Amino acid sequence: MQVVFSELTFLYVFLPLQLALYFFAKDIRTKNTVLLIFSLVFYAWGEPVYLLLLLSMVGINWWIALQVERCRQRRPQAAKAWMIAACAVDLAAIGVFKYAGFLLGNTQMLFGFPAIVPNILLPIGISFYTFQILSYVIDVYRGDVPAQRSFRLLLLYVSLFHQCIAGPIVRYKDVCEELLSRRSTVRDVSEGLTRFTIGLAKKAVLANQCGFLADQWLGTTSEPLVASAPALALWLGLLAYAMQIYLDFSAYSDMAIGMGRMVGLHYKENFDYPYVSQSVTEFWRRWHMSLGSFFRDYVYIPLGGNRCSKARHLFNMFVVWFLTGLWHGASWNYVLWGLYFFVFLAIEKNVLLEKSARWPRVLRHVYLLTAVYFGWILFRFEKMADVGAMLLGMFGLNGNGFANFETNTLFTGNIVFLAVAIFACTPCMKLCGNVLRHLAVNNKVAMVVHGAVQIAVPILLVVLSTALLVGNSYNPFIYFQF
């Protein structure tokens, strides 16, 4: 298992050392070296062998991008060929390491070949860093950024531990200037550490417990209990799961953004409280935004986007959502999950958004939550049989009754927690913080309260997170299969 941000070794050995060395370094070059070394160590910590893959990928793309830039002006065809070559290499890498098993499993089912499907271990973060590399090469081809002459700096961009493993998918053009020249002020460090500790607590306190509850009520992903669970367990379990994914994933983005901020790097937001959305369209503008924008800029728009016939537009959307689903996992249920949203988006674009504009807000919100809620069933269960069992069970059709003692006691024993978790999925806390800060500007008492909160909360969150992480072997990260 990789070092993840919520591991104690990361928190108390890696990060303090990295920050200390970083701030003692005098010039940007040394600072970048510190970041680079720590990033490579971080990556190698869990899977030393795959570090070689990462280095090779960066090396190949670095060199090709230089060729692309060289050819761009006078031999655009050659530049295009180079770019396509780079894309081929990158997609081949992710194709082999992530999707070979899936592809071969399907051919085996259809054609009986091959006899044995190889089980290839997934290099950690490959889905994230491959997309970062792709975005770099394509942007160089498009002339949006100059190619990076220094292999070292490109490697830093791709491997930077903040986002290499779990996103956000940072575009090279968004950070290329900051890589060379940045400042971190007290304000940066302050806002960075606040963001980081919030993410840490979101993960260690909230997401982990949601994951635990989801596994208790639904059974683990490898051994689901859906066929034998009562209805209430399934509804609550799915709720816990829906919250786990959001809290887990957004926590990692929070920590990445926070740590970046501390060293003066500004990453774009990846989540904007998606569960407050009022349509699936809006949801996907608030959920995993870096992935959505990647597919928009590098698949949807090149295919024609919506500036084409209606049929073609629909096709473009279909491709994007097929790929979005597929990106999340090498299994048909993820593809179905993506296409599930495609259907909603198609309906919304053509009919529903207009109609729902006249609905009360609450109704729109309920519609969205219902759509997303049931969608998670496809995300959780790889076998369709389990999906079916889940649906039957939720509607009381599997003969297990509505509730049982264990389900009820687990629920009453976590009812406060669930309320807090739901609250954390909304922007209420952030709004309260903003209100307090606004008041503090003009009000002495508010200023004191604001100050006390600002100073005490990060420390409390770290202490709390540490307590919950010590001896807690339960520290899953769903998006780790990426």
Added chain:
Amino acid sequence: MASRKPSSLATRNLAKIRALQVCAFFLAFYILSAISLMIPIRPKHSDMEHRDLARFPKLTWTALSSGSFFDDINLWFSDTFPFRDGWMTMSADVKGLYGFSDTNVHGDVQEGDEIPDGPMVTTTTVSGATPSQTTTTTAPTKPQGPSETIGALLVTGDSAYEYYNFKQSLADQYILTVNRAAEQVKGMATVYDVLIPTSMEICVDPSVRAGINTSDQKKAIQYMYNSMRADIKKVDAYAALEKAQKNGEYIYFRTDHHWTAMGAYRTYEAYCAMRGVTPTSLSAFEKQVYTDYLGSFYRDTQAAAMRNNPDEVEAFVPPSTNDMKMTDAKGQTMDYKIITDVTTWSELYKYNTFIGGDNPISVIENPNKTDGSACILIKESFGNAFAPFLVEDYQTVYIVDYRYFNKVDNRHLAQLVQDTGAKDVIFMNNISATRTDMLVSAIDSFVG
């Protein structure tokens, strides 16, 4: 909200707060980091969890390239985190705030098998049961892993009860083992079997029990007893404990999976009834009380309610003697006390007042008896509280912990009976043992 440009005072204050925040945070953060790196103060063993904690991994090339070296460092780092027990207590306290229910289920509840209505169907092979070696040359296999695993717990406030899931294959293996034992010692000794129900069965209201996923212990005990040979004496511990519970006696610990000495005494009375002798009166024993006991259930859950209302351990010292000879797992025989004064011991270990805890073999000689009578008690840890009551009934009491006996002695049951001249052989197990693979295998191996 109208946004006004903040005054310069406000701006400066906000900046001051940020500076203070950064300083305070990094001070706390680096202090915690420094503490975590103080390797000498890292614990090696957890009293709370009753286990040795992870060790720093060995550096080998394979470990390095596969990444397992780093995984194990992660594990070591978090497992032996300084003041671990304190952090875990804090964690348990926080989790106590998550809901309103006093009652919760801790751990994974396992589904139990159907308990057959009739006795075991004797076919040549029972699925899952491993037939034991009949050759006496092979030493019994050593059990691996923790000796007593606790199943899921039903926790209500300051008390916990262990779920029981009947496992047909293991129950059958147990039956076959005890039957075989009776066959082997036929003519030499009488075999008694004592199956002890747990607090889940005796102390929890039947209506509550009906609504949760725990197997019927009464039926399970009946099944096993009915399947045993007629010449095996089956002690009805169930009835004795049920009666004691009705009388309001403190027969089970709330924070531990064991019974109390009082529960053991009531079963001793039932044992004597089976033997056809008068039990030694409880008043003949010297009573000791050790307060502040927190047992396995507390270790598992760290429930604050238990911490605030611990158990107490009553122990009864036999009038004839409080001395015994105990052989530990390293094979060293030493003098020990039947009931040890554990007043100053850690609250987690007070059950060890009984015969010095779990040891391969202990021998108690009653100086007031010369008739050569002897018994062998084959037990897991429940037997510890029971053993002292046998002292007045036999000249020699041999106490064999079947989980550890093979560490110091290769002999099987029949040989032991022959060597000791014991006339009574008592198998004593709490019912959870009959669904634990490792324990049933250990008895099987010991009988041989």
